[in-house]
Amino acid sequence: MKLTKDYTVLTLLVLIFSISIVYGQSLNDAMEDKEDAVMDSIINHFQQFAWKVNSTSPDLAQSYLDSASNFTNARTQTLALAKILEIKGALHLANLNYKEASMALRQSINLYNQSDKHKFRAGFAQIELGTIYYNLGQYEEAIKFYQPAIDLFDSADKANKVYGKSLAHNNIGLCQLQFKDYSGALKSFNKGLEYRLTLPQPELIAHSHNYIARVHSDLGHYAKADSVINEGLALDGLDSNNIWYKQLELKKGHLKILQGNTDEAQILLDKVNSYAYTNKQEELYEELNQSLSKLYISTNEFDQAKAYATRGYREQLAGRDYKGAIAFTNLNKEIALQQGNTEDALLYSEKVSALKDSFITQNSIALKDLMNLGGEMIEAQHENNELQNTKNEYSNVIEDQKDLLIASVTLIVLLLLIAYIVTQLNNKLKENQKNQRELNLRILAVINRSESLIISLGADGVIRVINKPAVNFFKNWINVELQAGDQMEEKLLETEAFSSWKNALKKSKSVKHWKEVSQFNIKKQRYYFLENFSSISHKDGSYAGLVMVANDITKEHEFNIKMSEQNNSLEKSNKAKERMLSILAHDLKDAVYSAHSLSELVLETPDEFPKEELIHLFSLLHGNFDKTKSLLDGLLDWIRTQTGGLDxxxxxxxxxxxxxxxxxxxxxxxxxxxxxxxxxxxxxxxxxxxxxxxxxxxxxxxxxxxxxxxxxxxxxxxxxxxxxxxxxxxxxxxxxxxxxxxxxxxxxxxxxxxxxxxxxxxxxxxxxxxxxxxxxxxxxxxxxxxxxxxxxxxxxxxxxxxxxxxxxxxxx
Missing domain, CATH: 3.30.565.10 (Histidine kinase-like ATPase, C-terminal domain)
Structure with missing residues (x-):
């Protein structure tokens, strides 16, 4: 009877344990999914802030990410830590800190490889690693990272798979262009385009058209390049104010220079120039300044050509891009030679030599650091392998004795686990809820200190996050008070803001990122804002909502208008002066020559002229002076009207x-x-x-x-x-x-x-x-x-x- 009772108790305990394991695993999976979503949201916020401040304070950007790294480390969030390290690597790469970038990216790859579900993310980190070597001119090494990245995206969802594979193929194509392997580059770019055509994202497709047109242009196939560009410009859904549209217009302008059509080239390049510098699209600066300088070289307008070459040189040097600075210095050298100014040409040649020395020195130091880092990583890998071997040995011993161990501890573990699992799950749930609340308050405190307007909407249009500057903006603009939890469209329903936000929500379901410059009239004053929109996606790629970050650019806009007005005034004054000098030189020459001829005629034989004829000649001379005086009076009065000198x-x-x-x-x-x-x-x-x-x-x-x-x-x-x-x-x-x-x-x-x-x-x-x-x-x-x-x-x-x-x- 006792044995039966004990057996019944043991059976009941095993059943309870099994149920608790199943329930606990389900609950744990659900919590892990929710925790992943929370961590993704946190990381996205950290990433946005880091990139926002990076251009003005790189150290502060890295500090944001260090805080995120410590936060995830403390919670043993391996995947989140990998994402943070990937972002840190990308920031270091943007700041040309190649050693730090390589170290962070390699660490992120190791962490990604520990997760079968997110292993494809290692592909993006590998592409960033390849870009380090591309920037250093090591194109074969770069391809060694790009090529294996392609296969890593096989396990990704469709959006990441298409984006990752097309990105890797495009980067390989860029390396092949450096080798002048045009056939291979064209094949790679077409492969990237083939992937991008499977998704309704016209911006990415336009980007691929730009690469393909570049190959045809380099091969001298101008008609084919022009056809590819026109196909890209005609893509359905491609906004004409989008950077990829402007990049195609820039490529078309460069192509028109090569074809000798300078008038059309100038129209296109002027449009892109206005867009790029108004919207601070730095990605366009280098190619734009090169094209404008080459345009004015082809039309012999060397002062204009030099102005754009010098602007490009300064921008590239400010970004420590010595290769770009060398290209612009060579353009200035070409301008000096075409002007016959050999002295300036020699100075530019010396500057090119100095820049090349700096470029080689910079690359040599970076490559040396990368080689040393590679050695350190290999040693660390050896240590990890030894530890793994030791672990395996202990695992084998345990495996040999597992039956005995299981028999000894099963009963005790069963009793303890029931209480432990329930307690642990409950504590973890409470801890996660507390951490989420603290994190939300911390993030809200940070974004409330920002001067930018920040709004995040869910897929249902409900406001998830809105900072104080955004609340104040809508209150001052349309007298509507917004707060988290409000349905955006319902709150804005009968206001002038309704249609713009309705369109933004609709657009975010098909476009990942875009920018807009909007004008607002607030309290009889006009303001201009640069709005950055980004769509949010779930892990499976499904639509999750929208984030908008807007910055007040009124002062910059007014400054640009003022500068434009000043330029127009100066141009008007210069043209008036040129017309004045041209007309004055022509008409005064006739009057002076006529007067000189009459006076010379009289002076040579004064005794031969009767009084009446002398009076006639002097009346002609007097008429000449009257005409000259009338000419000067009219000219000076008119010039005063043109130069603002007449009140x-x-x-x-x-x-x-x-x-x-x-x-x-x-x-x-x-x-x-x-x-x-x-x-x-x-x-x-x-x-x-x-x-x-x-x-x-x-x-x-x-x-x-x-x-x-x-x-x-x-x-x-x-x-x-x-x-x-x-x-x-x-x-x-x-x-x-x-x-x-x-x-x-x-x-x-x-x-x-x-x-x-x-x-x-x-x-x-x-x-x-x-x-x-x-x-x-x-x-x-x-x-x-x-x-x-x-x-x-x-x-x-x-x-x-x-x-x-x-x-x-x-x-x-």
């Missing part, structure tokens, strides 16, 4: 008095041509404007009418008509008129268009251009209405003024 001083004045003054100055000319001058203006009509400027305008218009009206039968009228609060002033004649074709040329600029008067009078080509600029300063427009053979009419408007606003002096 408008509007005052009220009697219009008929001003017209009388203009007629008085023009009477000699009207009498000589027997042309009548008249006005139809009320004697007390007052207008507001700069009196001297309007006098100059009317004088030029009246003189023009006199010049182009037939003698003895013509008349010139100045007429005023009221139009509300404005007075329309017109100068009308019955002269020869202006053809429709010539009317288009009237206001093209000084010296651009002039014709002879009815009495063979010569024009300077300044009058109408000056009139147009002076009227523009009054916020009005000068218009013309003319028919050939029927005369012309020029009109403009001024505000009407009241006579009681005028002083006694202004009334006369």
């Amino acid at each position: 408008i001083n509007p005052t009220p004045f009697i219009l008929s008095n001003l017209v009388s003054e203009v007629f008085e100055a023009s009477y000699p000319k009207s009498i000589s041509k027997k042309i009548a001058l008249s006005m139809e203006i009320p004697s007390d009509l007052a207008v507001s404007g700069d009196r001297e400027m309007i006098k100059t305008v009317l004088r030029n218009l009246v003189n023009n009418s006199l010049k182009y009206t037939q003698p003895e039968s013509g008349c010139v009228k100045v007429i005023s008509e009221q139009d509300g609060d404005m007075i329309c002033i017109s100068v009308k004649d019955n002269g020869q008129g202006i053809s429709k074709e010539n009317q288009k040329k009237l206001f093209q600029g000084p010296g651009k268009f002039t014709t002879m008067g009815t009495a063979k009078e010569q024009g300077t080509g300044f009058g109408l251009s000056l009139c147009k600029e002076l009227i523009n300063l009054h916020k009005s427009e000068l218009s013309v209405n003319s028919e050939e053979g029927e005369g012309s009419e020029f009109k403009f408007q001024l505000p009407m003024a009241h006579t009681n606003d005028l002083s006694k002096k202004q009334l006369h």
Whole structure:
């Protein structure tokens, strides 16, 4: 009876133990999955912050990751630690710290290899290792890392498999390009494209098109390269403001230079230049500056070419990219040689030699460090192997005696495990919950100190994380208070923000990363933000939500606008100066040569000229000087309008008095041509404007009418008509008129268009251009209405003024 009872108890205990193991394993698996998801979220936050601060403070970025590493180490999270080490390696690689990058990446590979489920992640780390050797010019060594990485992605989910394999093939293709193995490179790039076509991600497909076009371009197959680029630009869903679209436009611009189509090349490169430097897309800087410099070399615009080559040189040197700096120095050397400046060319040659020495020294040190690190890693591997052998020996001993050991401890273990498992699971659950709460508070405290706007949404559109700057932004912008747990679309439903966030959520389901520059009007002030969007995925690749980080770039945007306005002003001033010098040199030369010829004729044989002929010759000379004076006065007045040197001083004045003054100055000319001058203006009509400027305008218009009206039968009228609060002033004649074709040329600029008067009078080509600029300063427009053979009419408007606003002096 006792034996049966004991057997029953033992059976019951085994059954309870089995149930508890099954239940415990299920619960443990569920907890592990949840813990993995939590750790992924933590690591993503650490990664975002690390990359954000890396450009300004690399040490702070590594400090973030060290904190993450200590956190995961303390919890024996092997997979999380591997991911942290991979991120650290990538950051060190971006900062050109190759030894530290290699060490971190190798450690991450060892940890990834311990997990069958996540072994494919070692492929990404291997690609980063290969990139170290690629950067050092060791392309064969790089391929030794890229090639085996391809097979590691076989166990990955579809998204990671496609991304990883295509990335490895593309990197192998880049190495083959360095060997000038164009056939092999084309094969590798096409293989990468083949993988990317299986996923609806046009950005990655466009990236592959860029590589393939590059091979065809290097082979001189320009038509084929152009066709590949056009296919990429026409991809469905590819945003024209996306960096991969701009990269294809940049490649197309470079191709147009090679084909000799510099006009189209300039249009494309100017667009990419504006996009790259407005959005700080540093990936485009090197190739963009090289293409722009080569464009201006091909058009012999060497100052422009040198400016872009020098900009590229400084950017590459700032990033310690000596290879890139050498390429730009060689471009400056080529420019100096084409300008015939051998002294500068020699200086650039010396600079190239110095840069090559720095490049070789940098690479030699890095390669030596990598070799030493390789040796240390081999020794460490030997020690690990010895420890493993020792472990195996003990395992064999235990295996030989396991039956005895199992028999001895089974009963005790069964009794203890039941209580232990339940207690342990309960404690671990509580600990995880506590750690999660602490971590969430810690992360929230960090992101609340950030000046960036940070928002994370789940797949259901519910806000998971939102920091204080983002809360304040939405409150100030659309008067909506957001908090974690809110449904984003519901909260924004009847606001101007609704459509943009609805589109962002939709786009995040098909696009992994993108950037947008948005404009907001907040409290009657305009702001600009650079928004970085990233989609979030579960381990199986399914959609998990969206993260947005936005930064205020208003000051940078306003600075760019101000710089653009200053550049336009300088360009306008330079063009005015060039036109002035060109016209001045031409017309003054004619006037001076004519005066010189007349004076020389008189001085050579003064006694042979009768008094009447001398008077005639001096009258010709006087006319020459009058023309020169008129030319200089008109030119200087016009230049002042172009360079901002002419200020408008509007005052009220009697219009008929001003017209009388203009007629008085023009009477000699009207009498000589027997042309009548008249006005139809009320004697007390007052207008507001700069009196001297309007006098100059009317004088030029009246003189023009006199010049182009037939003698003895013509008349010139100045007429005023009221139009509300404005007075329309017109100068009308019955002269020869202006053809429709010539009317288009009237206001093209000084010296651009002039014709002879009815009495063979010569024009300077300044009058109408000056009139147009002076009227523009009054916020009005000068218009013309003319028919050939029927005369012309020029009109403009001024505000009407009241006579009681005028002083006694202004009334006369």
